[in-house]
Amino acid sequence: MSQPVRSLGRASAPAGARPGRPPQPPADEATALRRRAQSRRARREALFGYAMVASALLVVVVFTVVPIVASFVLALFKWDGISSPQFVGLDNFDALVGDKAVTHSLLVTSGLAVLIVFLQVALGLGLALMVAQRASKIVQNLFRAAFFLPMLASAASISIVMAYVFNDQFGVINYYLGLLHLPEVSWLSSTGGATATIVLVAVWQQLGFTFILFVAALASLPGDVLEAAQIDGASSARLFWRIKLPLISPTVLFASTVGLINTMQLFDQPYVMTKGGPGDSTYTTVLLVYQTAFQNLQFGYASAISVLLFAVLLVITAVQFTASRKWVFYS
């Protein structure tokens, strides 16, 4: 006996049919009808799906795919944006090899990225542990909002405000240090100070993101496992290192990967707060790309640096994922 097919529509039941069930067409016809219906539905669903994602797809294509492709093309040209572009093949990439500014900017960026990502992950996790363990739901939600708020403001506006807050001469921070009879700090005019200030501001702004990720990850931990460990007498530290951390390791990987990709593209803070200085101590690669393209008018070379940064990010991410096999636990 053929399997019953789902009703294709409301119809009056013919004589002899079982009450409450639609008439049963012959098996071949039923299969054909079912296939046609499924095919139509699949087409409709596909069209609906495409329509729904079209706007998002358009944005991705226009603002991500096209610029990436254009960067690769532009990197093969010498172009000042005004006169006629000249095809120079891989000359721009050749020039990258001996360019100390590029090497330096990559080192500065990597250093900043490691510091920022480490602090973001460590602080985000620490805060999440504190909030998840000790606070009520209301307090947790308040904390989530408070830590997430800086993410809503643009990095540029935050940097403008922070440039005043950390200003060596009239900044609020140095003012309070003075009130406490502490020595003023050269926040923005010394190498260490400028680096620390940029790291602090970037960490503060992005902390809410990692915090929320970890709060969610900790909330989804299996209660029975934690309970069993506690019954077995595991200390808090042991519980964290042996149970919680391995279980949330995919979140750690995600947070550090996204954080690294974001901070390797650090621009707003150094551009607004330090202009890459003092000297070139906070001169990041994206700042170099901006100045090479829009101030020195070397669009081709700037594109080559962008392609290099893209490649570096790709390699770092690949290494990160490969290495993660040894420490990320997928339950």
Added chain:
Amino acid sequence: MSSGTFKAPMSRRGLLRAGAASAALAGVGGLASACSSGSSSGSSGSKVLNVAIFTDQSSADKMAKSAGTFEAAHPGVKVKFTGTTGTDWNDFFSKLLTQMSAGNAPDIACVATEGLQLFAAKGLAEPLDAYVKRDSAELKPYFADVHPALVEAMMYQGHLYELPTDFNAGNMFYNTSLFKSVGVDRPADDWTRDDFYDIAKKISAKDGNTVGYDWVVRLWGSWTSWMYANGGNLLTEGKWDGGDWLWNTFYPNDPAAAGRKGGWRWGDPTANSAPVVESLDYLIQLQKEGLSPKPDIGGGGTLQGLFASNKIGMAIGGGFWAGGLHNAGMADDAFDVQYFPKWQSQRHLFGSGGYGIMKSSKNKDLAWEFLKTLVTPKNIDLLIPGNVTTPARKSMLTAERYATTGPKNWQVFYDTLTKFDDTAPIPAPPYYQAMAIALNKRTTQAMSTGRAKAALDGLQSDLETAAKTG
């Protein structure tokens, strides 16, 4: 790995099309056309003259009043002033050049000394020689009122590119109440670096919140003013040939025009020469002694605020400081100005501003007609209200003009040009943008590390590279 076949220049649109074609390969071809630029907005075939200026849009709207008479005399023509902001001139140029790259060039742009050679060398600005020669009779009163040094600063390779409307020489502003509080009178016209040092020391010793001297990191009026006074420069000085037509027509018997040629020719970098290193070392010394704080990068707006709050005794400023301090709430007798102190010489630097026609403009003749009206005293007044800079026309510097804003000794502004023959424009070669970045970077490096020579060796190297790559 470049091939000769492909060395032929490609048009800008061609390149964009190539990018578009590549994007199409990625399945996105239809959208890439969004990248291609159209023609100059508002200027192609229309009667709109687009003017680009370095200010905010609200100030630009006020400046647009200067077009009133011109628009009345040319029915159907509309002049549109577009303001663009930035930290300093290099920010403005970056934005303007990017607009031009996108095919959105203005008809007229206000470009200061910093960018004149950049725009001229890239073929973006239209030489005004033919227009000036044609309308020389009409322009004689204008040139007679403008110091030749300002005109020469607007020339490049023998051609005139802009009619100057304003300028600022690097003088020394001082806070009269702070001077009075430490028993110091107005410095003499020929005061020296030692006099300056003594005053700075007295003011800095007053209390922990006041410094004798402050400055900002930039090309105009930064430590570069000390460099000029010490007989140094970042680049080898020279002059382009040509320009006789202008000097013979407008300044035939003017001694101030003697030796003027076709614009400043900036040669090999000399950024680590002894007088340059010595001048930056001097600023480091002032900082170490607590007479001057670590400087900020930028146009100096913050500095004016600190000065107006009586936290700074002295600072380099031009005529624009009069308007700036007034706007910051400072009474007209609370500050005054004097020439820059003497070191090896009392040479001053200056920067001038003016308006030029863009080569891409489709309304050049109309733009020229407008340019002529812009340099009338009435319109210069509208362009620079409230003494936000010094008028290029000497007749406009009157007691009445400075009665509201101060300073008492406003004559210093123009006399810096007339009394000091060696007053010269800031060094701004065609590679100004790269130079500005390098200068800011190396100056902050020197102030942070306390090692001027090492930083200026770096600057020398940066400038050599920039000069090569153009």
